Amino acid sequence: MERGSQDPQIITTKLAIPPYYLKKIIPRDHVYMALDAGLQRPLLLVTAPAGFGKTTVVSEWIRQRQLPAAWVSLDPSDNDIVRFWRYILTALSRFLPELNDLISSCQGGQGGPGIETILTRFINSAITLSEDIVLVLDDYHTICTPVIHQSVTFLLEHLPPRLHVVLITRRDPPLPLARLRVQGKLVELRTQDLRFTDEETGIFLTQAMNLNLSLDDTIALRKHTEGWIAGLQLAALSLQGRSDNDAKGSMAQFLKSFSGINRNILHYLTDEVLQQLPEHIQTFLLQTSILERLNASLCNAVTGNTDGEMMLEWLEQNNLFLNALDHQQYWYRYDQLFLELLQHRLKQKYPTLLPELHHRAATWYAQQGMDIDVIKHAILAEDMELAVRLIEQHACHFIQRGEDSLVRMWLSSLPEALIASHPMLSLLQAYTAFLQARMDVYEQALTRATRLWQKDKQHRYMLGRVYDLRARVALYCGDGPQVIKYARQTLAFIDEDSSSPFYCSTMLHLGAGHLLQGELVQAAHYLSESYRLGQKYSYTTVALAAGVYHGLLQKAQGNLRTAIQTFQQICGEAQTIVSWPVIAAHVYLADIYRERNEVTNAQEHIQQARLLSLQAADEGYMAAELYLVQARLTWLQEEHEQAMTLLIQAEHSSQRFGPNPTFLARVAELRMHFLLARRDLTTARQWQTQYAPPLTDDMFLYEREYWLMTQARLLIAQEQGQQAVQLLEPAYQLAHQQGRSQSELELLLLLTLAYHIEGNTQHTLQKLEQALLLGEAGAYMRSFVDEGAVMIALLTELYSRYQRHSSAETIHSSPGYIYTLLSSVGTETQPPRWLISQENEDEMIDKLSEREYMVLALIAEGLSNQEIAQKLVVTVSTIKTHLNNIYAKLHVHTRLQAVTRAYDLGVLRRSEVDTEPLSPPRPLP
Numbered sequence: 001m002e003r004g005s006q007d008p009q010i011i012t013t014k015l016a017i018p019p020y021y022l023k024k025i026i027p028r029d030h031v032y033m034a035l036d037a038g039l040q041r042p043l044l045l046v047t048a049p050a051g052f053g054k055t056t057v058v059s060e061w062i063r064q065r066q067l068p069a070a071w072v073s074l075d076p077s078d079n080d081i082v083r084f085w086r087y088i089l090t091a092l093s094r095f096l097p098e099l100n101d102l103i104s105s106c107q108g109g110q111g112g113p114g115i116e117t118i119l120t121r122f123i124n125s126a127i128t129l130s131e132d133i134v135l136v137l138d139d140y141h142t143i144c145t146p147v148i149h150q151s152v153t154f155l156l157e158h159l160p161p162r163l164h165v166v167l168i169t170r171r172d173p174p175l176p177l178a179r180l181r182v183q184g185k186l187v188e189l190r191t192q193d194l195r196f197t198d199e200e201t202g203i204f205l206t207q208a209m210n211l212n213l214s215l216d217d218t219i220a221l222r223k224h225t226e227g228w229i230a231g232l233q234l235a236a237l238s239l240q241g242r243s244d245n246d247a248k249g250s251m252a253q254f255l256k257s258f259s260g261i262n263r264n265i266l267h268y269l270t271d272e273v274l275q276q277l278p279e280h281i282q283t284f285l286l287q288t289s290i291l292e293r294l295n296a297s298l299c300n301a302v303t304g305n306t307d308g309e310m311m312l313e314w315l316e317q318n319n320l321f322l323n324a325l326d327h328q329q330y331w332y333r334y335d336q337l338f339l340e341l342l343q344h345r346l347k348q349k350y351p352t353l354l355p356e357l358h359h360r361a362a363t364w365y366a367q368q369g370m371d372i373d374v375i376k377h378a379i380l381a382e383d384m385e386l387a388v389r390l391i392e393q394h395a396c397h398f399i400q401r402g403e404d405s406l407v408r409m410w411l412s413s414l415p416e417a418l419i420a421s422h423p424m425l426s427l428l429q430a431y432t433a434f435l436q437a438r439m440d441v442y443e444q445a446l447t448r449a450t451r452l453w454q455k456d457k458q459h460r461y462m463l464g465r466v467y468d469l470r471a472r473v474a475l476y477c478g479d480g481p482q483v484i485k486y487a488r489q490t491l492a493f494i495d496e497d498s499s500s501p502f503y504c505s506t507m508l509h510l511g512a513g514h515l516l517q518g519e520l521v522q523a524a525h526y527l528s529e530s531y532r533l534g535q536k537y538s539y540t541t542v543a544l545a546a547g548v549y550h551g552l553l554q555k556a557q558g559n560l561r562t563a564i565q566t567f568q569q570i571c572g573e574a575q576t577i578v579s580w581p582v583i584a585a586h587v588y589l590a591d592i593y594r595e596r597n598e599v600t601n602a603q604e605h606i607q608q609a610r611l612l613s614l615q616a617a618d619e620g621y622m623a624a625e626l627y628l629v630q631a632r633l634t635w636l637q638e639e640h641e642q643a644m645t646l647l648i649q650a651e652h653s654s655q656r657f658g659p660n661p662t663f664l665a666r667v668a669e670l671r672m673h674f675l676l677a678r679r680d681l682t683t684a685r686q687w688q689t690q691y692a693p694p695l696t697d698d699m700f701l702y703e704r705e706y707w708l709m710t711q712a713r714l715l716i717a718q719e720q721g722q723q724a725v726q727l728l729e730p731a732y733q734l735a736h737q738q739g740r741s742q743s744e745l746e747l748l749l750l751l752t753l754a755y756h757i758e759g760n761t762q763h764t765l766q767k768l769e770q771a772l773l774l775g776e777a778g779a780y781m782r783s784f785v786d787e788g789a790v791m792i793a794l795l796t797e798l799y800s801r802y803q804r805h806s807s808a809e810t811i812h813s814s815p816g817y818i819y820t821l822l823s824s825v826g827t828e829t830q831p832p833r834w835l836i837s838q839e840n841e842d843e844m845i846d847k848l849s850e851r852e853y854m855v856l857a858l859i860a861e862g863l864s865n866q867e868i869a870q871k872l873v874v875t876v877s878t879i880k881t882h883l884n885n886i887y888a889k890l891h892v893h894t895r896l897q898a899v900t901r902a903y904d905l906g907v908l909r910r911s912e913v914d915t916e917p918l919s920p921p922r923p924l925p
Contacts, residue, residue: 013293013325015091017071017136018059026204028057031193035061038187039132042159043180044166045173048191050336051230054168055138055323057194062134068095069134073325075292077372079145080405085118088135095133096125119155129162139336140169145405149174154611156180195227204229209236230335237273237320270341273320284311285320286349289342290357290380293325293333301364302357355381362386372406379413387414392424399431408432419445423452427465434473437656446470464493468502471509476621478662480516480700483509504533504542512549515556516662518701518738523553544570544581551588558741558778560592567592571608583612583622591629594636597781597824602633624654624663631670636782640678647671661699665706668692672710676717677788688714695727705731705743712750719880721757728754745774749787756790759865759879761895768794776817785825793893795821797900847889853907855882860899860908 035058038044046054062069070091078084086103093099102121126133143149153175156165167173180186196204201222205211213221225231274282287303288294299308312332315322321338325331334342347354358381365373371394378387387410395407411419411429419425430445446466453462471486487509494502511526527550534543551566570585590605609626627650635643647667654663668691675684688711695708708727715724728751735743748771755763775784784791795818802815848856851872858868865883869876887893890901902908 010087010090011293013331014073014075014087015071016073016326016331017062017069018055018073019324019326026196026200026208028060028200031057031189032061032064034187034189034193036065038166039067039134039164041187042156042163042165042185044164044187044189045177046166046168046189046194047170047172048189048194049170051228052191052194053229054194058136058138058166058168062136067134068131069136070095071136071138073138074140074142076142077406079143079148080403081145081148081151083403083406084143084145084148085151088137089118089122092122092126092133092135095129096122098125119151119158123155123158123160126160126163129160132162132164134164134166136166136168138168140167140173141171143173146174156185194229196222196229196232197227198222201227201232204232205236209233209240211236211239213239230338233321234270234273238276240276270338270345274345281311281314285315285342286346287353287357289334289339289346290354290361290377293331295331298361298364302360304360355383357381359383375410379410384414384418388418388422388425391428392422395428404432404435408436420448421452423449423456423459423462426452427462427469431469434469434657439656439658442473461493461495464490464502467493468505468509471506471513473657475509475512475516476657477660478516478700478702480513483513483516487513498533499537501537501539501542504530504537504539507533508542508546508549511546515549515553516700516702518556518735518740520553520556520739523549527553541579541581544573544579544585548581548584548588551585555588555592556740556742558745558774558780560595560778560780564589564592580621583609584625586612587622587625587629591632594629594632595782596779597785599633599636602629606630606633621657623656624650624660627653628667628670632782635674635677640674643674644671647674662703662706665703665710669706669710669713672713673786676713677786681717684714684717705735709746709750712754716750716753716757719757721754724754725751725758741774741778745771745778745780745783748774749783749791752794753787753790756794756894759859759863759868759883759895761859761862761864764794765798765896768798772798772814772817775821776814781821781824784821789893792822792825793897797894797896800900848886848907852882852886852889855879856886856898856902857908859883859895860902 035044035046046058048054059071061067070088072087072091074084074087078087089099089103093103099122102118152165152173156175159165177186198219202215202218205213205218205221221232221235225235274285277285284299284303284305288299291298291302294312296309296312299311300306312322316324316332321335322332323335325333333339358377362374362377362381362383365377371390375387375390375394378384378390391407391410391414395410398404398406407428411425411432414425419429426445426449430442430449433439433441433445446469450463450466453459453466467486467489471483471490474482474486487506490502490506490509494500494506497503507526507530511523511528511530514520514523514526527546531543531546531550533539534546547566547570551563551570554560554563554566567585567589570581571589586605586609590602590609593599593602593605606626606629609622613622613626627646631643631646631650634646647670651664651667654660654667671687672684675681675687692707692710695704695711697704699707708731712724712727715721715727728747732744732747732751735741735747748767752764752767752771755767771784774780784795799815799818799822802818854872855868858871863871865876865879869879872879883895883898886898890898890905892898892901899908
């Protein structure tokens with residue numbers, strides 16, 4: 001089949017406007033006028049069942065109006081987003097030559113451009129169009145891939161004013177048609193608009209079909225066919241074989257034989273037409289019906305005759321549903337409806353001949369070097385040896401192009417027993433199943449491939465590919481120990497050849513595995529090596545992935561500024577690439593910008609990630625992360641229910657490739673945070689009781705850490721500060737020892753709140769100052785302010801203390817940083833009197849009871865709640881009651897604010913209490 005000169009995978013006849021379907025075109029001015037309205041709107045939708053002349057009327061409209069048009073005839077093989085857009089770009093390139101560079105690099109998988117990038121560049125180019133261009137997508141109903149529909153929606157939403165899209169389809173596509181209607185962006189032609197009128201029926205029967213029927217018979221035939229063009233044509237062909245007298249005499253009986261649009265009628269009419277044709281014509285039609293497109297040479301190969309050119313000319317001259325695909329009349333195709341009926345007849349009449357016909361077609365395609373078509377017909381010919389050889393030879397190439405759906409289609413056409421006997425086919429089946437998250441099929445196929453290669457000493461090295469895939473899946477499940485295990489097994493089979501892509505990916509897996517275990521030094525070593533090799537040998541996706549994990553390592557170290565640079569570099573280097581590392585870079589940038597309270601930037605990167613994830617084959621890996629960041633951003637916008645829904649979606653997505661307990665723990669910690677932020681302590685307790693697992697030493701590092709923080713949050717909310725401290729302190733010390741500053745910060749903030757609950761002022765301030773030192777180094781913001789009113793009050797008090805002291809050395813964190821944190825939530829950083837209401841101060845003092853004065857004085861001395869209770873010989877709960885009363889009467893939120901307020905009111909005199917500056921953070925081993 002003819003291929004494009006720029007891309008051997010492009011069939012140029014798919015890009016040709018069909019020259020004509022009938023020798024004598026029936027003028028349809030009223031339809032053309034309706035189509036003209038489409039030039040005033042972005043989308044023209046032509047929808048009707050088969051046989052209503054949709055393609056004919058649109059192609060003739062384009063010719064009649066002399067419209068500049070790009071045409072793409074779609075078929076089921078175009079259900080791959082890379083292939084789909086490659087065809088569209090090629091069709092449009094004659095109007096926009098600047099797209100040629102993009103087309104030449106248009107690949108998926110390991111190095112293809114993002115569809116969002118393609119569309120953005122195309123849209124930006126098309127804005128400069130000086131004339132209206134019509135883009136026609138014929139047979140759009142053959143497209144069933146959701147991501148393609150989403151990408152078309154994106155195009156329609158950003159369509160330049162000079163570009164108009166025409167969709168020809170048998171049914172409504174899953175596009176936002178209702179919204180487009182409301183916006184006035186849609187023109188529709190449907191079945192009723194395309195039916196032949198009485199006048200058109202008369203012209204068609206007399207001029208195109210050479211039938212001389214009376215007006216009454218013409219009207220009767222039109223009514224019985226309901227203006228259905230395919231039915232009219234078949235009926236006319238049937239009547240052509242009768243004499244005028246027979247035709248007239250049998251018209252009434254003939255009309256009784258069918259009515260309306262019914263496939264059974266089509267079978268009847270097809271039989272009528274075929275029976276009137278010479279036997280050799282019937283045979284030619286049936287035998288060549290196995291072909292989607294035909295030319296004389298291909299027809300000769302399939303039929304075994306030499307009259308292919310003559311036969312095609314005869315069929316065209318006699319209006320037998322043969323459509324030219326180019327103006328040279330070299331390539332043709334049968335009308336789809338007629339083709340389906342011919343194929344049905346072929347299976348009935350020559351069932352044993354089918355394999356031989358497909359074998360002949362495969363042989364011809366092989367001679368032309370058209371691998372996709374060879375594989376298709378080899379499978380249909382049941383020539384499994386040829387099919388397997390070609391699939392094993394070419395599958396990886398198509399996967400790298402992002403056309404894994406094509407490989408999946410081939411595999412689904414093979415007998416399962418055949419796949420089971422070939423380890424390479426089993427590996428391909430495992431890989432494509434993995435991309436679809438069909439993990440049961442993945443495991444069965446990969447286990448089978450392993451067993452077969454273990455028995456084959458000559459090809460045992462292929463086991464390295466098996467373990468490399470297993471390492472990748474373990475990584476997707478957050479299982480650090482398993483990632484490292486399989487990565488080391490991979491090394492055993494690839495002889496540590498540093499130029500091998502598997503060696504490069506193994507370095508990546510080792511680095512990521514150590515990162516998951518908190519072993520940052522080892523992780524940095526392997527990730528640097530993977531990035532170096534990926535750059536050296538142009539393993540682009542692996543190099544980008546190494547960059548992503550290096551950015552995560554920097555994030556774990558608390559170096560948000562450096563991490564931003566790393567992720568931005570990935571996005572910059574991969575402007576024309578779609579793969580999960582690019583999606584990841586945008587997701588993690590969004591999260592960092594959220595942390596820095598740069599919400600607009602965060603939302604922009606989330607949008608970029610969402611667009612890119614539409615095309616990535618393994619987008620599911622990042623879907624969970626994307627949902628999690630979206631949940632955080634949504635919560636900031638106070639859309640709390642939507643945020644909780646996104647958490648559920650994140651949970652489900654994270655388990656697509658197998659259990660991922662670490663991610664579930666992350667979601668649990670955030671859910672607890674959300675529940676407590678809206679003061680839903682009852683639900684928080686119920687959820688913890690029902691779902692939280694016991695903390696055990698065999699948990700993954702981060703899994704245990706997140707569940708520990710989840711439990712600590714609930715304990716703090718229940719004012720069980722000491723129990724929370726007992727959980728948090730060991731975890732903090734481990735994070736400190738490993739240099740995981742981000743975890744240190746998160747744990748320090750919870751420790752600050754826990755010590756505050758316990759009334760331990762010294763430790764509260766100490767932990768807060770330690771957190772501030774880490775936070776300022778990384779420019780953290782939301783981690784502080786999202787802890788709520790108590791944390792804001794503590795920060796306010798610390799800032800106020802800084803203002804009261806003449807020497808900046810008494811405060812170990814930067815007052816400027818604290819000011820920035822408080823300003824980010826709209827807190828006016830004035831002296832602590834901003835906390836006071838307008839109530840008379842004397843009245844406030846009078847409200848305090850004698851026992852409350854005593855508690856306040858002891859707080860000022862630095863005693864904890866437990867120590868105050870012992871000194872006053874009461875219970876801790878009684879002290880907490882006194883504290884709550886003091887807070888309410890002085891209009892404060894924390895112990896520190898209460899003491900400061902007491903100073904301001906003169907309730908306490910500074911000379912009577914310990915006024916030493918805050919103690920510096922104590923270094924930990």
